[in-house]
Amino acid sequence: MRLSRTEYKEIARWIDRLRPTRQCMRMLKEKFPKYLSESKAQPNAPVLLQLANEVDLSPALMARIILDRFLQERDGETRSKSVLNNMLKDPALIQDSILAQNIYQCTINDCCYGPLVDCIKHAIGQEHEILLCDKLKERNLSFLDENQLRTMGYDKTPDIILEVPIAVEGHIVHWIESKASFGDDHSHRTYLNEQFWSYWNRFGPGLVIYWYGFIEELDCQRDRGILLKDCFPTDIVTLCHATQ
Incomplete structure (x- = not known):
């Protein structure tokens, strides 16, 4: 299948209208405390996945950002990309069981980004x-x-x-x-x-x-x-x- 550039741009514009422009980082910073409180109150609820949907962000990307922030606050240092990737691929490596479950829920429910994709x-x-x-x-x-x-x-x-x-x-x-x-x-x-x-x-x-x-x-x-x-x-x- 070959598309002209005009046809491709028309399809791309239509897709762009389906979802708003992502102004997610500011919203993410505001909602990060919400994750901490809600995950403790509802340990089995897909809190991260719900937050990703609310701020219109890729669930797997949300998982990566939250995991990175969690490790920084816990260890006081930035983990390497390979360490993050391994934890995203295998959430069992994450010591916090609630966070591990939320990370898993995000990665398996993302059809566009992340280790499963x-x-x-x-x-x-x-x-x-x-x-x-x-x-x-x-x-x-x-x-x-x-x-x-x-x-x-x-x-x-x-x-x-x-x-x-x-x-x-x-x-x-x-x-x-x-x-x-x-x-x-x-x-x-x-x-x-x-x-x-x-x-x-x-x-x-x-x-x-x-x-x-x-x-x-x-x-x-x-x-x-x-x-x-x-x-x-x-x-x-x-x-x-x-x-x-």
Whole structure:
């Protein structure tokens, strides 16, 4: 699925109208004492989750902020990001049982942010990488996947490097990157700067598959060596075909 930028912005504006602008930090500071009092009065109530809904904040983000503040006040120091992440993933690591229960309630009720969503995204990403490998095998295309490349000493690689380049829609492709997401302006610009151009510099021109579609105007780097598709290409030309 490809969307024009105009169509994408119209959808984004409509979504923005569904929920107000988040002025949450000030409200959070005002309501933090409320959590302490209500959690003691109702130890089994989802107080943090209710507060997150009241201030229109991601429940998992609310959990992270409250947990960070709790640890600072208890220990007198800021905990590392990894410590916070581990506690959010496994609330049993939190010594305060009431807070642990509230953290758990927040993370399992957040469909957009947090450790549960990260696990789902990771699983979906892996599924599409396997799908890509299966498609390549069906076409008898020789390739190296990311794990093989890392064992060879590469530190930053695309998902697939083709051992023999192919042509897609008249463009040479040396590597393929699988993205199990929609390619919008912000995410694509970030990927270009942090991934795609470095792949291009190291391995040559390549193909990015946004399995859930992208803004069609973003497919504007073909002449520079980065091709966008929303599915596995069907019009592949191999060296064998070219020779014939």
